[in-house]
Amino acid sequence: MPDVMQLNAIKGLLIYLVVINLVGYAMMWYDKRCAQNGQWRVKEKTLLIVSLMGGSIGSLAGMYRFRHKTKHVSFKYGIPFIIVMQIAIVTSIKLKLYIHLLELVKSAFNAN
Secondary structure (H helix, E strand, O other): OOOHHHHHHHHHHHHHHHHHHHHHHHHHHHHHHHHHHOOOOOOHHHHHHHHHHHHHHHHHHHHHHOOOOOOOHHHHOHHHHHHHHHHHHHHHHHHHHHHHHHHHHHHHHHHO
């Protein structure tokens, strides 16, 4: 059973992910609006950094919702690649935690 600190960490992580994905979505909307109005734009590097920081799903949703950056190779393939890599990282971490847990259980049974 997770303790209070673990639950707070998970809650904090979930809040962070919601916020950063909303930021990614909003930045796509804002950059599209600036492009339409001939205003200063958000740097592509900034948009990609937000995706790397965990906002990739929001950025991808914004890309396709506002039809923005969908023809740019770095966005069309880059953001889905970032999502796949983030899933791979999370899966790897979870797998390592499960293996560690199984080793603890196995050692507990072997101690008897």
